[in-house]
Amino acid sequence: MLNTVVLKFGGSAIGNDSDVSKNFHRILKHIQFYQERYQNVVVIVSALKGETRRLKDLADSLFSETAFAEKDFYMSRGETLSAQFLSQYLNSQGLQSEAMTEEKLPILTDNNYGNANILSVNTDLIQDVWNKNKVAIIPGFIGWSPEKKIATLGFEGSDTTAVYVAEALNAERCCLVKDVDGIYSADPKKIYSARKIEEISYDNMLRLANCGAKVVHQKAILFAQEKNLKIQIVSQIQNGQGTLIQATDSLNGFVGLTSDGLLISAIGIFDPNHVRVEISQEILYQKTHISIQAENEEEKENLMKFLHLRYFEN
Numbered sequence: 001m002l003n004t005v006v007l008k009f010g011g012s013a014i015g016n017d018s019d020v021s022k023n024f025h026r027i028l029k030h031i032q033f034y035q036e037r038y039q040n041v042v043v044i045v046s047a048l049k050g051e052t053r054r055l056k057d058l059a060d061s062l063f064s065e066t067a068f069a070e071k072d073f074y075m076s077r078g079e080t081l082s083a084q085f086l087s088q089y090l091n092s093q094g095l096q097s098e099a100m101t102e103e104k105l106p107i108l109t110d111n112n113y114g115n116a117n118i119l120s121v122n123t124d125l126i127q128d129v130w131n132k133n134k135v136a137i138i139p140g141f142i143g144w145s146p147e148k149k150i151a152t153l154g155f156e157g158s159d160t161t162a163v164y165v166a167e168a169l170n171a172e173r174c175c176l177v178k179d180v181d182g183i184y185s186a187d188p189k190k191i192y193s194a195r196k197i198e199e200i201s202y203d204n205m206l207r208l209a210n211c212g213a214k215v216v217h218q219k220a221i222l223f224a225q226e227k228n229l230k231i232q233i234v235s236q237i238q239n240g241q242g243t244l245i246q247a248t249d250s251l252n253g254f255v256g257l258t259s260d261g262l263l264i265s266a267i268g269i270f271d272p273n274h275v276r277v278e279i280s281q282e283i284l285y286q287k288t289h290i291s292i293q294a295e296n297e298e299e300k301e302n303l304m305k306f307l308h309l310r311y312f313e314n
Contacts, residue, residue: 003038003039003040003170003171003172004038004039004040004041004042004166004169004170004171004172004173005034005037005038005040005041005042005171005172005173005174005175006042006043006044006162006165006166006169006171006173006174006175007030007031007034007041007042007043007044007162007175007177008043008044008045008046008140008158008159008161008162008174008175008176008177009027009030009043009044009045009046009177009236010046010156010158010159010176010177010178011046011047011048011049011050011051011052012049012178012179012236013026013027013046013177013178013179013236014027014045014046014047014048014049014082014086015048015049016048016049016050017048020048020085021089023236024085024086024089024090026236026237027043027086027090027177028089028090028093028095030177030236031043031090031095031135032095034175035135038172038173040130040169041135041136042126042135042136042138042165042166042169042171043086043097043135043136043137043138044138044139044140044158044161044162044165045079045082045083045086045137045138045139045140045158046078046079046082046140046141046158047078047079047081047082047141048078048081048082051078052075052078052079052141052155053155055074055075055077055078056071056075058074059071059074059075068113068114069113069145069147069149069150069151071113071114072113072114072116072142072149072150072151072152073149073150075152076139076141076142076150076152079139079140079141079142079158080101080102080139080142082139083099083100083101083137083138083139084099084101086099086137087099087137090135090137095135096132096133096134096135097134097135097136097137098129098132098134098135098136098137099137099139100125100126100129100136100137100138100139101139104125105138105139105142105143105144106121106122106123106125106126106138106165107121107122107138107142107143107144107161107164107165108120108121108122108143108144109143109144109145109151109153110145110146110151111145111146111147111149111151112151113145113149113151113152114151114152114154115152115153115154116143116145116151116152116153116154117153117219118143118153118160118161118164120168121164121165121168121169123168123169126138126165126169138161138165140153140157140158140159140160140161140162141153141157141158141161142157142161143161153219154217154219156214156217157217157219158217159176159216159217159219159220160217160219160220160223162174162176162220163220163223163224163227163229163231164223166229167223167224167227167229173230173232174224174229174230174231174232175231175232175233175234175242176216176231176232176233176234177234177235177236178215178233178234178235178236179235179236180215180233180235181196181233181234181235181237181238181242182196182197182198182233182234182235182241182242182243183196183197183200183205183208183213183215183233183243183245183256184196184197184256185197185254185255185256185257185308185312186256186257186258186304186308186312187257187259190301190304191257191304191305191308193308193309193313194308194312195312195313196243197243197249197251197255197256198241198243198244199243199244199245199246199248199249199250200243200244200245200246200249200251200255201245201246201247201248201249201251202221202222202224202225202245202246202247203225204249204251204255204267205221205245206218206221206222206225207255207267207288207289208255208256208258208267209221211258211260211265211267211289211291212258212259212260212263212265213256213258215233216231216233216245221245224245225247228247230244230245230246231244231245231246232244232245233245253268253269254266254267254268254269254311254312255267255268256268256312257304257307257308257312259300259304262293262294262295262296262297262300263291263292263293263294264291264292264293264294264300264303264304264307265289265290265291266289266290266291266292266307266311267288267289268288268289268311270285270290270311279292279303279306281293281294281303
């Protein structure tokens with residue numbers, strides 16, 4: 001049996017008020033699956049889907065622009081409640097767990113409220129939970145600042161929490177559980193021929209993230225690259241291999257397609273003369289990708305289908 005696994009469940013895996021009970025049951029099954037293979041399990045949780053954005057908007061309406069620490073405190077409530085609710089649910093199902101909230105929160109950050117950086121992880125607090133034969137449930141996205149105030153890590157910061165905790169514990173595996181079963185060459189909900197990428201390098205994952213892909217937070221990728229920590233992207237629906245993010249991959253030239261609004265980015269190495277002949281729209285050439293501004297949603301959809309067929313399916 002291996003020693004330690006870190007599992008992170010984001011907002012899409014937690015769900016909202018109407019489906020959180022069903023999703024908590026899925027999380028229970030995920031944890032049980034990994035308990036059969038690992039001695040110690042740590043779970044990182046996000047807030048309910050959309051809750052952090054709702055709390056931020058509320059805090060922005062109530063506090064001045066410079067009340068950063070006060071806003072962070074209220075924005076942290078979503079993750080804190082998720083950890084407490086999940087722990088209570090797991091305990092009711094016979095799986096012993098402990099929510100590491102408030103004074104038990106093991107994440108220490110700087111005081112850059114709203115976009116804090118993790119300085120250290122108090123692994124002794126996590127070990128105390130394991131010593132009681134319990135699963136440690138840690139709220140993502142938040143930590144304690146030097147002033148003993150709650151600081152948030154920026155949106156999607158739970159990914160960052162997961163990789164820092166995994167590195168501090170020397171975990172054999174760090175899994176980010178998502179609503180997709182891996183990284184794809186394009187959004188599989190829009191491009192049905194999109195292919196799943198089994199392995200992708202940190203560099204290529206960063207290129208996708210920089211161009212609008214929101215599967216993994218950039219801070220998490222950079223830290224994992226610095227520490228050579230492998231990240232596994234797996235599905236919330238089923239246990240499987242998903243996509244492994246690591247130092248190298250076998251992608252040859254073309255990585256994937258992303259979009260941000262009407263801006264399309266194709267990540268890879270392209271011949272400017274070749275692309276210019278095939279596409280009439282203005283093309284912005286970068287070292288690692290090309291970008292095309294579509295006029296409307298229909299044009300964007302058609303361009304993405306053409307680009308994927310031409311460059312990613314051949």
